[in-house]
Amino acid sequence: MYEFSYHKSASVDGAVEAMNKAEDGKFVAGGQTMLPTMKHRLAAPSDIIDLGGIAELVGITVEGDSINIGAMTTHAAVAASGDVQTMIPMLAKLAGNIGDPAVRNRGTIGGSIANNDPAADYPAAVLALGATVKTNKREIAGDDFFTGMFETALADDELITSVSFPKPTAAAYMKFENPASRYAIVGVCVAKTDDGIRVAVTGATPCVHRGKQLEEALKGEFSSAACVGVDVPEDQMNADIHASAEYRAHLVKVMTKRAVDACT
Amino acid sequence: MPAVAMNVNGNAVSGEVEPRTLLVQFLRESLRLTGTHVGCDTSQCGACVVHVNGKSVKSCTMLAVMADGCDVTTIEGLATDGSMHPMQQAFMDNHGLQCGFCTPGMVMTALDIVNRNGNDLNEATVRKELEGNICRCTGYHNIVKSVKAGAKAMGE
Incomplete structure (x- = not known):
């Protein structure tokens, strides 16, 4: 270093x-x-x-039908939160499956989404649930936050203060994980929200994205069978030693189907 | 250089470190507490796990300056009056180690598992919770047995 x-x-x-x-x-x-x-x-x-000394950035509060998570709240704290488990169980489960226990004791939600690793878990939840990212300057809609590989809408001197997740009607996250790192080779988050059915895909492409065609198919019929005919183009997919583009495209559909089944 | 002060295994310690000094370097090189090991140095293997303010962390992935003012417990802090901690004893009794390199991290992680999951652990929980600790000798079988036995002994 x-x-x-x-x-x-x-x-x-x-x-x-x-x-x-x-x-x-x-x-x-x-x-x-x-x-x-x-x-x-x-x-x-x-x-x-180091943001580790800023007490106001830590904590989980319920605000009406939303849950607000301070940027410096650890994955372990989100996973263990009774409020998160009750309101958005999918989010608690997602947080409890990031990395390993020691990593979850240090890693934070703000750090994860500000970094926007293409294979990170939290970005999929932010996008699928239509969360709002609150910063020291403004509020950014989840749909506008992730702009490219390791790129976000944050300015250099802009700091995430919290992330507000509206409670969905139902939601599930399914991850095909790298067994060594627990990063998503492909992860799909499906949510039924006030804004309709939202599908977010992580790990598959250079940046987390909405699976718009999958959403369209699920709008007609919310069942895993509805995903079968959807075309997931291989040319947009990441390819590396862990999985080819063809395999990742296949996994997007498999993980979506599993998430849909877990929602219903 | 920044000054750091922390409580390590019940002793107040202080020193001057470069900002880039890792917590594990401070423990091993400045305090000579060499029980905490560096295996992979990339946050994967868990040989460097210590407790900071009661929670398990990978000390190769934390700066010493970040632990300023914290309570740190290392493997050296577990034995009392020359007697091993029940978790250490369980690793010995169940042959939970071969070369021993990963053992300090395994034991510190095991204590974190007990802190969060209680004394009656099932095998699936232990295996899931040990995901961040790698052993290249044992195949984990006896480590899992050790953690379960140690957890039980801690409750007695």
């Missing part, structure tokens, strides 16, 4: 101020992706601004 300067602030404003002063700064949340990336020298920020 290359050298860097370290800053820790107890407030959002203090963290943003440190970022603005830094030459090439990076916010760090739980660091479970950031630190391995820096060790590999794939990232070499001049300054690290």
Whole structure:
């Protein structure tokens, strides 16, 4: 890991101020992706601004029909939350299956979605549930947040403060996971929401996306059989040592069918 | 260099570290607590698991400065008055190790499992919870037995 300067602030404003002063700064949340990336020298920020001391970014609150999760809330805390388990059990289960227990004790929801790893789990939930990402500057609709591989709508000095998930009528997330990393080779989140049926696909392509054709098919008939005839184009799919594009395209349909079955 | 102060195994310790110093480096190289191992150095293997404020973390994936002000427990902090912790004893009794390299991380993870799941553990739970700890000798069979036995012994 290359050298860097370290800053820790107890407030959002203090963290943003440190970022603005830094030459090439990076916010760090739980660091479970950031630190391995820096060790590999794939990232070499001049300054690290640690968000671990900002108490207001931690916690889970129920606000009417939504659940608001502070950006620095760990995966372990989301998985163990009675409120999340009751209102959106799919989300608790998803959080409890990220990485491994030690990673879940450090990794955070804000860090996960700000990083927008193509194979991360949380982006699928944000998109499928139509969540709202709240930052120190504005509120960003889930549909507008993920803009490309490791790219989001966040500005350099913009910090996620919380994510608000509306309670769905039903939802399920199915992941075909890499057995070593537990990252999604393909993960599909299906949700019945006030906004209709939403399908979000992670792991398959360079960025999480809505499966619009699957949504159309499920609108007609919400059953796994309705997905059979949907065309999932292979040319958009990721291909690597873990799975070919053809296999990932196949998995998108299989995971969607399993998620639909788990919803009903 | 930033100063850090933390409580490690009940002892107040402090030192100056580079910001890029990992918690595991601080424990091993500054404090000479070499029971915590570095296996993969990429957050996969779990040989470096310690407890920070009562929760298991991979100390190769946390900066020492991030643990400033925290309570840290390492494998060296488990024995009391020369007697092994029941979980350590269970690993010995059940042949839960061969080369022993992964054992400190296995034991620290096992204690975290007991903290969250109680003393009566089933095999499926133990195997699922051990996903972040890799052993290359045992095939896990006796490790699972050890964790179950240790958990039970801790409740007695």
